[in-house]
Amino acid sequence: MNNSEIQWHAHNGGIRIAGTRHMDLNKILDCGQCFRWRYADGVWKGTVGSRVLEVRSWEGKGWFLENCTNQEFQDFWVPYFDGGRSYGQMEALYAGMDQRLDMALDLGRGIRILRQPFWETTVSFVLSANNNIPRIQGMIDRLCQAAGSLLPSGDYTFPGADAVALLNEGDFRAMGFGYRAPFIVRLAEGFASGRWTEEMFTLGTTAEVRKNLLGLPGVGPKVADCILLFALGRMDAFPVDTWIKKVLAALDSGKSPEGGIMSCMAESPRCEAAGYVQQVLFYSARYQKWEV
DNA sequence: GTCCAGGATCGGA
DNA sequence: TCCGATCATGGA
Numbered sequence: 001m002n003n004s005e006i007q008w009h010a011h012n013g014g015i016r017i018a019g020t021r022h023m024d025l026n027k028i029l030d031c032g033q034c035f036r037w038r039y040a041d042g043v044w045k046g047t048v049g050s051r052v053l054e055v056r057s058w059e060g061k062g063w064f065l066e067n068c069t070n071q072e073f074q075d076f077w078v079p080y081f082d083g084g085r086s087y088g089q090m091e092a093l094y095a096g097m098d099q100r101l102d103m104a105l106d107l108g109r110g111i112r113i114l115r116q117p118f119w120e121t122t123v124s125f126v127l128s129a130n131n132n133i134p135r136i137q138g139m140i141d142r143l144c145q146a147a148g149s150l151l152p153s154g155d156y157t158f159p160g161a162d163a164v165a166l167l168n169e170g171d172f173r174a175m176g177f178g179y180r181a182p183f184i185v186r187l188a189e190g191f192a193s194g195r196w197t198e199e200m201f202t203l204g205t206t207a208e209v210r211k212n213l214l215g216l217p218g219v220g221p222k223v224a225d226c227i228l229l230f231a232l233g234r235m236d237a238f239p240v241d242t243w244i245k246k247v248l249a250a251l252d253s254g255k256s257p258e259g260g261i262m263s264c265m266a267e268s269p270r271c272e273a274a275g276y277v278q279q280v281l282f283y284s285a286r287y288q289k290w291e292v
Numbered sequence: 293g294t295c296c297a298g299g300a301t302c303g304g305a
Numbered sequence: 306t307c308c309g310a311t312c313a314t315g316g317a
Binding site: 128129136217240 | 296
Binding site: 130132135139176177178179 | 313
């Protein structure tokens with residue numbers, strides 16, 4: 001079976017994914033877009049919805065997904081890994097423009113932008129504000145243990161809004177949420193009551209959806225862009241955090257503002273791949289030095 | 293002790 | 306519209 005850049009076949013009760021050029025799980029799951037995947041003893045393990053997946057390298061030839069049927073992979077995991085999009089094509093839009101950008105594209109090759117559940121992504125990135133990734137992971141772990149469902153594997157699901165709404169601000173502060181605790185209270189109340197629904201944030205232009213997201217508690221410009229990119233598949237969203245600011249400053253050093261990388265991404269068709277480039281730059285910034 | 297982390301919100305100019 | 310202060314927490 002194949003789906004453009006992701007080629008797979010059933011093998012020994014699981015799924016083998018052949019090739020890694022545009023499907024590198026080590027980068028996909030460790031580039032700051034998701035918080036519930038952990039690597040230990042050669043195995044990536046993650047919980048998405050009520051599914052638990054374990055993935056290991058397949059002798060350097062690709063990846064092996066344990067306990068996964070062909071049907072489940074095609075119906076659930078291919079969309080999750082954004083299998084319908086060509087990342088090679090997006091990379092080509094930006095290749096050859098700038099030496100340092102080329103280095104970043106090379107370093108980040110294999111990243112794919114996940115399509116993660118909307119509610120989980122929203123809560124996760126509200127918690128991400130002025131925070132660091134290890135601590136965000138810990139906060140989400142505690143939320144899942146407190147309000148999620150226990151699966152046979154021993155893992156917990158990410159709790160739905162109704163389950164989160166059963167907790168109060170004090171509970172969240174005890175989980176170390178700090179000043180973000182009241183945001184989660186209001187988010188859970190709003191989505192559990194139906195005052196807000198995921199459908200309110202799916203239709204329309206990216207700018208329109210972004211404006212709607214900005215009305216949610218704890219959601220500012222950067223978090224809105226993360227939700228657009230990591231949950232809603234809006235590849236034209238471009239989250240700017242402290243790391244990206246450093247990278248952009250380095251890339252644009254010595255250039256006029258009009259010659260900066262941001263202006264190159266402003267118009268079609270490059271803007272339609274801006275989110276991927278952003279993630280590549282974020283990944284690069286955290287794994288290599290960006291000297292100005 | 294200070295600084296920083298995938299920032300948002302608020303009040304005041 | 307823009308700007309600075311403030312907001313918890315834990316690790317470096």
